Every structure is written in structure tokens, then in C-alpha cells.
Amino acid sequence: LTRRRLLGTAGATGLVLGAAGAAAGYAAAPAQATPLTALGTGRAMFHGKHQPGITEGLQARGHLVAFDLTAGAGRKEAAALLRRWSVTAERLMSGAAAAHDDTGVARDAGPSSLTLTFGFGHSFFTRTGLEKQRPVSLDPLPDFSSDHLDKSRSDGDLWVQIGADDALVAFHALRAVQKDAGGAARVRWQMNGFNRSPGATAHPMTARNLMGQLDGTRNPKPAESDFDRRIFVPASGSKDPAWMSGGSYAVVRRIRMLLDDWERLSVAAQEQVIGRRKDDGAPLSGGGETTAMDLEKRDSAGDLVVPLDAHARITRPDTNGGAAMLRRPFSYHDGIDPDGAPDAGLLFVCWQADPLRGFVPVQRKLDRGDALSKYIRHEASGLFAVPGGAAEGEYVGQRLLE
């Protein structure tokens, strides 16, 4: 978070990146131009212990895209593809053009906090003959009674998450990634999402989702001592293969919000569903957004102030054997159905060191009786092993594929 925010507000960065862009084939911006905002200068780093796109702040635009390897492609072609994707990711994230046939779509913009994140699905290991290297954590997620999953928009051999604070920069990256896939892999599904634009609010605040709630308040924070243990695979001592060291598991769910039903509820009823106030995200037991929730507090009639089936009560790590995840979603809206209902909701992406200690127990519990379940529908699902970040000179996934 700090890395992106710090770079994002550094006034001089734009000039440096402008020069990098020129070297890469983009025309330099006119010398007298003063940037309207620092938004374009935000830059995340490609190389590092972890891949980018996990701990960085939410970006305004997102594309999630899954690929399947083509019939003739195996481990060798997959390795070459990850090498191409890594070159593209590093260049685009620095504000440079793609190495070949750049479309020019992002040419006037800085990196705009672009991140590209790459993952492997369960089927990837069968397709490449790497079953022995397949993490047990990639075992298919259990069925949940509330699932309405479209298989053609679920799973996939490979997964790419793209995020940027500018829509053209994000689209540019999406096209580049697709073109790099060439004959080796074909798009299986693709989804587009968004978040609030940085700077739209008077001060930085937790994002709102399309139900209008502050969403992300209780996310684990990088500064917390157990953050790494909860989110990233350790170098040793876990059930994971060595190549997953520094990696994480992403659970992706396309969750439609039944907004017509939701919006018919009064604000007070909506707050009962979540257990938090809609305006400032404070627990119904009182205080402000970050005040600890009092789970035992009762009103004058003796009823629990935070209902037993409130989403924010049910999902708490302390009621789930410590299960924790980092939620880093995008909202989506894909038009209006013939019956007038918006095809809108959350591209829910959550990160954890072990999905069996993160997403699965929490979703099981939600499935058994969460007040929010009536207003949402899980329509697609994916689980991906996201390897650690590439070191200098390395490509993403090299420790698996070399």
C-alpha cells in the first residue's frame, strides 16, 4: 500500500517515467505540460518477493482473464508464455510500451498504478504434466448450496489479474496479455471491474461496493504481525511445494448482487443484514468504523444489537477458528437483463496462504445462514495458485516451469 501511495504522490516521478516512456518509443509529453493530478505517476514494482496486485491499494479499473492452453501446448509453451507475459508486465508497469506491436492505447499515460498478477489453475498441472508439483491447496473448492455457477466462466489453466487507475492503461495491458498468448493459450473467460477513482473523495477512505457499504474495513493490514503468515506461503514448513514460496492463493467469485431486492430494504434493515452502519461503516454496537464490534451488546428489548446472522459477525476470524483472507475485489456492471435487473455485483477476489483456512470455512458458514445470502448469487468461481514474485532476471513461475 505504502509503496504505491508514496510513489503515487511523488510529484517528480512523472518526469522520470515520461523519459522512460520516450525511450520505449512513446513521444515525450510537451515540456510545459503540468500533470492535472499525480494519478498517472503511481507505479508498482514488478520484481519482488510477492507478485504485485495483492497488497497494493484497490485500483479504479480491473480486468480478470482466464486462459486455457491450446491443444498442442504443454510445459515448454507455457514456460515461454510466462516469460513473454513477465517481459510485458515489467515494461507496462514501468510506463513503457510493449516490446512488440504496441497498440499505442496507453501512450499518453503514466503507469497509473498498473499491476499484472499471474496464477495457475488446477487443470494447468494436468495439461503440462506437472501433477507432482500441483499444490494440494488447489484441490477443487467444495460445492456450496448457494452456488449458481456458470462453468464456462469458472476455473481455467491460467489466470491474469490486471488493475490500473486508468481505464485505457488497463485495457492496453489486457490486449497485450492476450496478444502475447498467441497460439499457446486462448481466453476462457474475461470479466471487467471497477472501483472508486482515487481522488474522488475528500480524503482516502475504505471503498464502497454497489450495495453502498464500506467494504474492506476489517481486512488484515500489512503492518500486522500475522499478515504475512495469513496471506503468503512461507519459505518452508507448509504443505506447499517449494515453488510456491512467497506466493498466495486467489479465490475468485463473481457474485451478483440482487440489487432490486436489496434496494427495497430500508437503510435500517440493510444495516441489520451487515451488522454495520451504512454511512460510516461503524459496528451497530457503536463507535466509529474501526471501533471493535461488541458481539454481546443487547438493546432494551434484550435482542442482540448485531444480529446472529449479520454478515460482519459471521465472517469474523474469531468466530471461524482464525480463518482470514485479504479481500481485494472489483465491482462490476455488465448491463441490464431483459427483466430490468442490473447484471452487477462484486468480482470478489480474496488472497490467503491456504484456502482451506481462509475462504472455505468462511463461505461454508455463510452458506449455513448469512443474512446477506438472500441478496447475492455466486455465479462463477476460480481458485488459482499465484507464485511468489519474480526476482530480477527471472520470469513469473520460473521455479515451477524451468
Ligand code: HEM
Ligand atoms: C466483511 C460485504 C461476500 C468475507 C464485510 C463487510 C461488508 C461485506 C460490508 C463489513 C466491512 C468489512 O470489514 O469489510 C460483502 C458483500 C459480499 C460479501 C457485499 C458479496 C457481494 C463475502 C464473501 C466472503 C466474505 C463471499 C468470504 C467467503 C468477509 C470477511 C469480512 C467481511 C472475512 C471481515 C470480517 C471481519 O474480519 O470482521 N463484507 N461481503 N464476504 N466479509 Fe464480506
